[in-house]
Amino acid sequence: MKFHRGALSVVWASSLVTTLPSVIVPAQAWIPHAQRVSRPIARGVLSVSSGTSRAYSWLTATVLADDNVSSSSNADGRSGTTQPALGHEIAQGTIVSAFPGGLTAVHIDDSWTSTDEADAVPSSVEAVSVATPKVSKPVTVTAAGDLLGMHVGFPNGSVGVVVAHRPPVVFVYNDDDLASKDGPVKVFDSRATVTLSEQAKVVDVFGRYAVKGEESTSNDQKLEKGAKERVMFAPIPQVKDIALINTPMLTGITMVDALAPIGRGQNMLVIGHDVHDMRGLATDFLQTQLRDNAGVQCVYAAIQDPKDVQQRLQRAGLDDQVHVVIPTLRAKGKDPASKAAEAVAMAGTACAIAESYALDQGKHAVVVIDTIDLHKTLWDATTRVLVDVFGVDAVVEGDRNGAASSEMRAFYSSLIQRAGQYNQRRGGGSVTLVLLTSIPPANADETTVFEETEFASSNDKVKTRIQMLVSKKIPLTVANLQKIGNSHIPSASEGQRRLVLQHVDDLISMSDGQIWFDERLQAAGQSPPMDPQRSVTRIGIGADTPSRADAPALRRIVERLRLDLSQAASMDGADVTSKASQSQIRKQQALLLAMYQPAGAGGRRLSESCTAVLAASEGYLDQAVDHGALAGTQQGRDVVQALLEHVNAVSPASMREIDSSLDINTETRRDLTDAIASHF
Template identity: 35%
Template sequence: SSMQVVFSRLTATVMILLASRSHPACAFSFHLHQSPLLMLRNLELRSTQAVRSVRSYWSDRTLSSSRRATTGAARFLHGNDDITKLVKMTATSLQSQRSPELSSVSSQVLREIGRLVILRCSTEDGASSANFQGMKVKLGDEEEGVVLWQRFPFLFVLRFSEGGGDLKDTSATVINQNSTLRVDESLLGKSIDFQGRILRGDERRGGEAVPMFGPSTTQADMATISKPLHTGITAVDALVPIGKGQNMLVVGGLDLGRRELAMDAASKQAQEGTIVVYVVTNGKEEEVSKELKARGALENSIIVAVDPSQGVIEPCECVAAAAAGTSIADYWTRKGRDTLVVVDDLEEHKKFWDQTERTILEEVGLESVASSSSALAAANSEMRAFYSSLFQRVGYLNQQAGGGSLSMLLLLDRPRIGSGDKARKFAVSDFDPSLYGGKVRARIQLMEDKGIAITEEVLGKLGIPSPGATAKEVQFKLKHIDELISLSDGQIVLNEKMLELGFRPPIDPAASLARVGIGADNLAVPNSLAMRQVASRLRFELSQIADLPRDDRSAQAERQRARARAWHAVLHQEWGSPRQFSEIIVGLLAAGEGKLDRLFQHESNDYQQSHAIIDKLVGHVLSTQADDVNDLCTSMELKHRTRAA
């Protein structure tokens, strides 16, 4: 309806306004958005320039030819009225539920991309208002699949068989029935595929059938987040606490340790009795299994793996694996267990979304889409709904719904903004107007007029990629990250600069944030009382030292520097060594009380030596104050007697 189209427009507008307030990279023009359809919304470009920008996006990815994209309109849609109809159907589908009256829907296979089958669905008989995600699909006479996502009238289906024949122009039927997989205790300690089949093992026949794509957790089933999910990583638990029932993005390059962070958190939780579902999309299932086993965590873990077919990871399989892994965790959650889902890379989800964009542009045509503001307004809502179908599965359930919790760690790559040439300086003329837009260039011009050297370090602080061959790709990825951050409950950002300075883990305190529990009237609490008692000033004090002028050598400034070094020493932690809750609290208490200041009066990057000193201190406290430590671990509260001891 027209109201739903208006709602889509408002949603996109509010999202852009919120994002622009939260991240400097949002100063880029709209045509640099990661969605090619939203790129057309750039008000600074004429229609022909906008279309050219989208063609360039796809040609860079070798996914589509501009000729095919521009002639697609003649094959399917021919005017704005048809586009508006498409958008209305899409807006309806985003909020629709299963329709019991709809038994099946006929459709036609348009094309195949590996195991991804793209259908054009009938728009009659109530099909446009149905939610097809997770439904079974009959492809021809023998093939079967499941609907991954819908962008009406197109359906994107994962074919179950790997070596099927050509399905182009084959008729297909979408059945109003969920595709399911079977879950029971026999999966613990095993590696499975997205259909629940054990890899390198006997065929399973038992278990309870659960939907491969389950619904988001409803508000009626939720309780207020009140229990911490301790990762054993001091910097995470103190700076970016994760509550049970919360999702958290881990943003950073592989060389910064995002997978090591996830493995530490997963193994720590599994050792404490949480059921961990680890979704492996990079073909390294055996490595993950061996690592979990070596840490004594495999018996409480289930690995959902995507095996590369002929050395290629298919994005559609990764989407299904993440959904299946979350459904497995939801099964345990509703039986009262705490669960943690780790999705080791969201890059394949982005590639899948690119494939849906490609389909629309080829079938509808760039010029037709560019002329319809309604289609462009709906594009962002669709993308957000796609990711929300995964992100919003988390929750801390009330007793009526089962009483368990489903938490999630989602790993996301962040490109390096610069080329590594720290000495290079840029001028405003180096920033291509078609890439950076007027606002960014005006900002660069202002700094240049004030005599500020435009270096990679300066651009990095502003979140602006430096000019170069990869600038366009970096911009798209940064925009994509901003979108996912706005959907999540928080983000842990790993920073190259922190790594260079010797910090382990290299978490950026300024960019990392947990949004659950923020606000005076918010009852949600993601961390324990003891953690709040010892780390309440940590973020503020680290921020103070970051803003301290380097030439300030006053006594007060030196005391601040000593305290900051003590904090950093306590936060320092090598991968593969998660700590006990009591160890973290004792170390933070010592730093916060100033007991370590005299040890760090002089600047040093030798964190190994300082870490050894702190280990001795913590070990002494734990051994001599055993009763108080046991009380701390039981109550999660730092009582006055325990603090004094």
């Protein structure tokens, strides 16, 4: 048994489910016979009581009775309130590993069996209506039959929440770093919940209100009558509850809305090496929603750098309109695994807030998860614990070599697939997820000597030249590789980069689309540095359905946009002396000029995006490009800004028509073209 000082522990529980239920694990994620592992699996079926009363208030964000909220503390000085009623004990276990900062691994005791008849409860849980003084019966929705999201009580009285369950071990997170390894750990049949608060816009991972100007949080608050609690780790929407995605969630970023549009109820990955660019896009997206779509609710899980996120929102005037989930203030000394566990819980809290709007009020909500990378960090930590406790045969080969096992895909899907457009029977609301993920830049180290195996993916010509250097015992340095004309120079961390890219590929296979920011395009001055060949939405692609994520108006204007950009990109470094080639390059430059938008500068209206792209497509920006008005230059920005101001002034009715209908007809397009021509 291995134990690390701190609050991350592993607990061994009994009466666990033998297989993950379909509501959490998609069909493709079932573990085949060949991938079964040799760690023990506990017996029985575990479910959640439909009669469970209000969840532990320390783990719940509550509606404020007034604005004057101060922090509260327990006798030991920790923030919190009185011990809650946790429901029925359904399993016991012992801590087998703990990490500083809140993550604990608990081995569920397979020999422990509850005699309480209340353990045989329906596997369902839904929003709990908070009334005073009673709690009304919750509405039923099928939920997971495993321990994800369950409350876990430690011998010292602290309570955590299960953030990952890999039978027979549960991984529990709380922000009490004093969890004791002595005595049994108890798992209860109540799930951690979050209660929507309109006044508490900034909450921590446990939903506690962050008091402005104070390094503390408070949850000593009263619940308003009728307030709804939402399960932190809710099941993914079922097919019977969702409708087709057919309404765009415009980002205001012309290139994104044209090439990789986001639909209402969709999940979308944003991939790149520069987190500032990605955060800028996320901020612009939220700003566009709050400007153009009355009633859209925005939630931001500020996992990586909450101060930077809050400052961005404040500069954009969004700080009082966006729900922000921040890490707990006791962040010092946290092990990376504990930070990752908190990040997973933060993502769950953010989704729960959004689901409260979507399912309880029929509204549309957008959730930005600042990074999904820490999910992989937590998964790797759980794998190491399983190997330490049970040996290497306790995990499948995919987990050992960094690939995506069925079990890991189920873990990710429990977050990614929480996005959805609900049907009218479920209120007609939606949850749209934007998930940021980072990749390391491919920087070469001039002093590094590379191995021949690092060029295994290169073409035969490069391999032949590499073999020639190796045969002559010439070191594979950057300088020598450049001498033989090798354009692919691995970085010193190429192996790690490949693992990250493999992880990104796994995420892409589970998502509805991706926006890929390329470092080469950023270095060339393109903004956003979006790769048109790797950025795509998969909503409505390859299926004979009316499901679409894009706005019809922009779709009708940009029909050849991706092809034009790709053809021009393929000419990079080629002979462009012919008139046809020069014309193609000029058109590419005009399109990039029309779509140039610095990160965080704010989004355009749909009519403005249509105007800019139409002007470039019809050749009205060619002359400006020939005179040096390129994307990223002040001259270029002035040209586009003047054009948009002119068209807004000359054709306000047509612009309003596009914005309201999201479409463009022949007459409106003709009017827009005439307005553009009159400017030049």
